Amino acid sequence: MENKFQLFNTLTRKVEPFVPNEDGKVKMYTCGPTVYHFAHIGNLRSYIMEDVLEKSLRFAGYDVKRVMNITDVGHLSSDADTGEDKMLKGAKRENKSVMEIAKFYTDAFFSDCGKLNIKTPDVVEPATNCISEFIHMVEVLLEKGYAYEAGGNIYFDTAKLDDYYVFSSQSEKELLVGVRDDVEQDENKKNKSDFVLWFTKSKFDAQELKWDSPWGVGYPGWHIECSGISIKHLGEYMDIHCGGVDNIFPHHTNEIAQSEAYLGHKWCNYWFHVHHLNDRSGKMSKSKGDFLTVSLLEEKGYHPLVYRMFCLQSHYRKPLEFSYEVLDQVAAAYQKLVKRIAGLDKNGEIDVAKKAVYHEKFLEALANDINTSSALTVVYDVLKDDMNGATKYALVEEMDYVLGLNLTTGEAEAGKAAGTAAGGADDELTAFILAKIEERKEAKKAKDFAKADAIREELLAKGVAIKDTREGVVWELV
Numbered sequence: 001m002e003n004k005f006q007l008f009n010t011l012t013r014k015v016e017p018f019v020p021n022e023d024g025k026v027k028m029y030t031c032g033p034t035v036y037h038f039a040h041i042g043n044l045r046s047y048i049m050e051d052v053l054e055k056s057l058r059f060a061g062y063d064v065k066r067v068m069n070i071t072d073v074g075h076l077s078s079d080a081d082t083g084e085d086k087m088l089k090g091a092k093r094e095n096k097s098v099m100e101i102a103k104f105y106t107d108a109f110f111s112d113c114g115k116l117n118i119k120t121p122d123v124v125e126p127a128t129n130c131i132s133e134f135i136h137m138v139e140v141l142l143e144k145g146y147a148y149e150a151g152g153n154i155y156f157d158t159a160k161l162d163d164y165y166v167f168s169s170q171s172e173k174e175l176l177v178g179v180r181d182d183v184e185q186d187e188n189k190k191n192k193s194d195f196v197l198w199f200t201k202s203k204f205d206a207q208e209l210k211w212d213s214p215w216g217v218g219y220p221g222w223h224i225e226c227s228g229i230s231i232k233h234l235g236e237y238m239d240i241h242c243g244g245v246d247n248i249f250p251h252h253t254n255e256i257a258q259s260e261a262y263l264g265h266k267w268c269n270y271w272f273h274v275h276h277l278n279d280r281s282g283k284m285s286k287s288k289g290d291f292l293t294v295s296l297l298e299e300k301g302y303h304p305l306v307y308r309m310f311c312l313q314s315h316y317r318k319p320l321e322f323s324y325e326v327l328d329q330v331a332a333a334y335q336k337l338v339k340r341i342a343g344l345d346k347n348g349e350i351d352v353a354k355k356a357v358y359h360e361k362f363l364e365a366l367a368n369d370i371n372t373s374s375a376l377t378v379v380y381d382v383l384k385d386d387m388n389g390a391t392k393y394a395l396v397e398e399m400d401y402v403l404g405l406n407l408t409t410g411e412a413e414a415g416k417a418a419g420t421a422a423g424g425a426d427d428e429l430t431a432f433i434l435a436k437i438e439e440r441k442e443a444k445k446a447k448d449f450a451k452a453d454a455i456r457e458e459l460l461a462k463g464v465a466i467k468d469t470r471e472g473v474v475w476e477l478v
């Protein structure tokens with residue numbers, strides 16, 4: 001198959017051609033949710049962008065098999081293997097059993113995914129289904145000398161590897177800052193970076209779900225789940241592994257360590273990481289208590305697909321700040337876009353040559369490291385072109401497979417999309433303004449204030465005034 005795709009690979013820190021192990025086939029794995037609470041819209045940013053990646057590859061003609069786990073045991077409140085099991089915390093919070101909590105929040109997660117047009121992966125496997133696979137991996141790691149028993153737990157010995165910190169040359173200290181929540185020291189560990197493969201002893205011994213193992217009754221560590229589940233369903237070689245950037249260390253670093261030690265060869269070639277959605281106080285996180293969910297956005301009158309479009313307008317490798325002002329602007333743009341598409345005259349012959357040109361442009365945008373804002377621009381270019389309505393409609397329908405915005409079926413939904421701030425601007429102008437605001441944000445970040453000012457002037461010349469507020473940039477027509 002002709003190789004078009006370019007993807008940023010966290011492993012090499014470069015945008016590089018994407019070449020799967022088997023021609024035309026892609027084996028893809030996604031770290032699934034820890035089902036102790038609702039997913040917040042930050043988590044869902046990662047799943048939206050991973051969905052776009054999967055659909056972009058399918059759009060390009062690849063046959064994709066995608067696997068995702070559901071973390072229903074073993075993810076402790078600190079990623080550094082300390083603290084209480086998150087599932088148990090959730091169960092106590094709601095006075096329910098762990099399995100009840102898991103079922104409720106797994107269903108809630110897929111309901112949110114449905115609202116956001118996130119396709120369910122081909123295989124979804126809860127960790128509690130695969131205990132024997134995890135035990136087998138731990139046995140092999142012990143046999144091969146990569147693991148040791150201490151204080152009743154089995155640990156992976158990171159000192160046995162030549163290069164444990166595969167993702168970067170950062171120091172251990174720097175990386176540990178990325179570890180979520182409290183970082184406590186476990187005295188059983190030979191090396192600070194060692195991690196638990198199997199727990200039988202924890203200071204929180206009220207763990208509800210426990211299984212027999214050669215090392216006593218216990219439960220698996222979080223990292224072994226993703227290695228075990230992906231190898232079970234995708235085999236020894238994987239093409240792309242996805243997650244949010246907070247998964248890079250320690251989770252994905254540990255997955256690579258144990259998978260490659262177990263398999264005896266390189267495991268996954270491409271690592272795709274989505275940057276965080278932040279609120280004004282920083283990264284959105286479930287442990288912070290108050291967090292934004294899809295249901296909350298719905299209660300406030302936003303259609304969930306407005307949030308999907310909000311995500312598509314920025315690149316997955318840039319942090320994204322959430323604000324209602326920008327969401328309002330996107331809602332207005334979405335509403336106008338859907339209405340404009342609904343108004344197309346669908347009669348007439350499809351112009352096959354024209355269609356092929358825009359198909360290619362759309363694919364080019366996606367193949368350029370999943371440039372979703374450029375892909376959206378192609379939709380506007382199609383609508384602007386002088387080809388007939390039937391061709392435009394066919395193209396939008398095709399592109400919407402990846403964009404997932406119900407562009408040809410969503411007139412009713414668009415009616416529900418809240419939109420106030422952007423009243424008066426047409427959809428092309430709105431898209432242009434949002435792209436300029438994004439560009440100005442980047443310029444400011446790079447301390448290129450002259451460029452930032454020039455962008456402000458450029459917008460003003462078009463009759464658009466922008467204002468920096470605590471919630472982000474807002475704009476109005478003047």
Ligand code: AMP
Nearest residue numbers: 033034042043046243244247276277284
């Ligand atoms: P969790 O349910 O905590 O295991 O997280 C599910 C997914 O959401 C993981 O891939 C995380 O890396 C990702 N994630 C967590 N917080 C954010 C955030 N604020 N923005 C984007 N993705 C996130």
Ligand code: ZN
Nearest residue numbers: 031032226251
């Ligand atoms: Zn994982």
